[in-house]
Amino acid sequence: MPEPNQLARFERAVLPHLDAAYNLARWLIRNDHDAEDVVQEAYLRALKFFGGFRGGDGRAWLLAIVRNTCYTWIEQNRKHEMIADFDEVAHDVESNDPNPETALLQSVDQQMLKQALEALPVEFREVVILRELEGLSYKEIADIAHLPLGTVMSRLARARKRLQQDLTECILKGGLG
Amino acid sequence: MSCQETQDLIHGYLDDELDLVRNLEIERHLQACQTCSQAHRDQLALRSAIKTGSLYYHAPASLQMRVRSAVSKANKPEVSPQIMSWKTSRIMSWRWLSVGASLAAVAILALILAPILTRPSADELTAREIISAHVRSLMANHLTDVSSSDQHTVKPWFNGKLDFSPPVNDLTNQGFPLVGARLDYINDRPVAALVYRRQQHFINLFIWPSAQGSEKAKTEPAPRQGYHLFRWTTSGMTYWSVSDLNERELKEFVQLARNQTSPTTTP
Numbered sequence: 001m002p003e004p005n006q007l008a009r010f011e012r013a014v015l016p017h018l019d020a021a022y023n024l025a026r027w028l029i030r031n032d033h034d035a036e037d038v039v040q041e042a043y044l045r046a047l048k049f050f051g052g053f054r055g056g057d058g059r060a061w062l063l064a065i066v067r068n069t070c071y072t073w074i075e076q077n078r079k080h081e082m083i084a085d086f087d088e089v090a091h092d093v094e095s096n097d098p099n100p101e102t103a104l105l106q107s108v109d110q111q112m113l114k115q116a117l118e119a120l121p122v123e124f125r126e127v128v129i130l131r132e133l134e135g136l137s138y139k140e141i142a143d144i145a146h147l148p149l150g151t152v153m154s155r156l157a158r159a160r161k162r163l164q165q166d167l168t169e170c171i172l173k174g175g176l177g
Numbered sequence: 178m179s180c181q182e183t184q185d186l187i188h189g190y191l192d193d194e195l196d197l198v199r200n201l202e203i204e205r206h207l208q209a210c211q212t213c214s215q216a217h218r219d220q221l222a223l224r225s226a227i228k229t230g231s232l233y234y235h236a237p238a239s240l241q242m243r244v245r246s247a248v249s250k251a252n253k254p255e256v257s258p259q260i261m262s263w264k265t266s267r268i269m270s271w272r273w274l275s276v277g278a279s280l281a282a283v284a285i286l287a288l289i290l291a292p293i294l295t296r297p298s299a300d301e302l303t304a305r306e307i308i309s310a311h312v313r314s315l316m317a318n319h320l321t322d323v324s325s326s327d328q329h330t331v332k333p334w335f336n337g338k339l340d341f342s343p344p345v346n347d348l349t350n351q352g353f354p355l356v357g358a359r360l361d362y363i364n365d366r367p368v369a370a371l372v373y374r375r376q377q378h379f380i381n382l383f384i385w386p387s388a389q390g391s392e393k394a395k396t397e398p399a400p401r402q403g404y405h406l407f408r409w410t411t412s413g414m415t416y417w418s419v420s421d422l423n424e425r426e427l428k429e430f431v432q433l434a435r436n437q438t439s440p441t442t443t444p
Binding site for chain 2: 007010011015018019021022023026027032035036039040043044047048108110113114117128131132133137138153156157160163164167
């Protein structure tokens with residue numbers, strides 16, 4: 001149990017990152033209510049393990065705990081999501097579509113993007129959220145998700161490729177079905 | 178560099194994660210190769226779509242309160258049976274009080290004395306909550322949710338956030354400019370907190386509807402931890418004002434605020 005001045009330290013280092021914690025949990029869990037429960041649980045875990053916090057970036061430290069808490073929750077509540085529906089082989093043989101998609105992608109609306117992101121398997125979704133919405137470096141993402149650097153890059157690459165394909169398809173079909 | 182190599186590394190390039198030499202090689206390849214430069218543009222378009230969309234989920238205010246109270250509850254030390262029988266939320270507020278007070282270097286005293294002292298009155302507990310809310314508002318960079326000196330901006334801001342409409346008056350002409358307002362949580366309910374300023378001193382004015390039978394005026398709470406407190410009740414609303422401002426000037430503020438909020442301008 002932290003002492004009073006340690007609690008004050010916890011307040012300064014960890015509490016200000018509530019938005020980052022909630023954003024990650026909300027994207028991984030995909031509903032408000034459960035994401036809030038998970039964030040609260042993660043904060044309690046963070047408090048418990050705060051003795052192990054060696055200073056530095058409180059946000060990255062907290063996000064690693066939030067991520068673990070999310071995965072525990074998903075395992076307990078939505079086990080089927082843990083089995084990635086990404087074809088592990090397919091991406092190597094994907095052709096590079098020469099059709100210009102840039103203009104198409106510029107017409108993407110927020111709802112489409114949100115759906116496409118939510119449709120990504122969770123371990124691909126998380127690297128996109130941490131990279132694009134939190135602006136974290138590969139190294140920071142690797143630490144948070146316990147992944148080798150190369151895996152961070154390859155997951156990002158595949159997640160983006162998939163997003164691009166899904167969005168293009170969605171636009172060509174004339175918006176949301 | 179070949180197309181395959183470029184495609185493998187293009188994300189590292191996009192994210193600025195490659196070394197200088199690789200960066201240059203990719204740039205050179207992108208200038209020469211239509212296919213790869215198209216892929217690069219597509220990725221840039223995708224990224225800007227993600228970044229410009231408002232896809233970031235911000236934590237709701239209720240979660241902030243939940244997390245804070247869960248943390249303080251979990252951090253609660255062993256308590257005596259007498260204290261155990263009290264409402265947990267009251268004890269929680271003690272913990273927050275101690276956090277603020279530790280910065281003011283008097284926490285230890287409060288922590289040691291609090292459980293030993295006889296059971297405090299409801300007013301006493303409210304006073305503690307008021308002080309910790311005041312300290313927290315200055316400490317956690319969360320003084321106001323809406324920053325405006327215009328009472329006609331601040332008052333409507335509370336619509337839909339509270340089940341009552343607090344009176345809001347700007348006292349700039351009297352030397353106490355309105356800074357803004359925020360939601361706070363006192364005595365197990367959301368309350369309005371108006372923030373005023375006198376030179377470098379901030380004044381928090383907490384407002385909530387009075388509970389039945391609580392209108393009786395009691396003695397003013399004594400100053401504690403260097404903060405002065407004033408409390409009054411008018412037209413079914415309870416007001417608590419707290420600041421590190423000296424007692425005389427805070428009294429002046431209270432008099433002004435009372436005159437503004439009282440329907441019959443007599444104190």
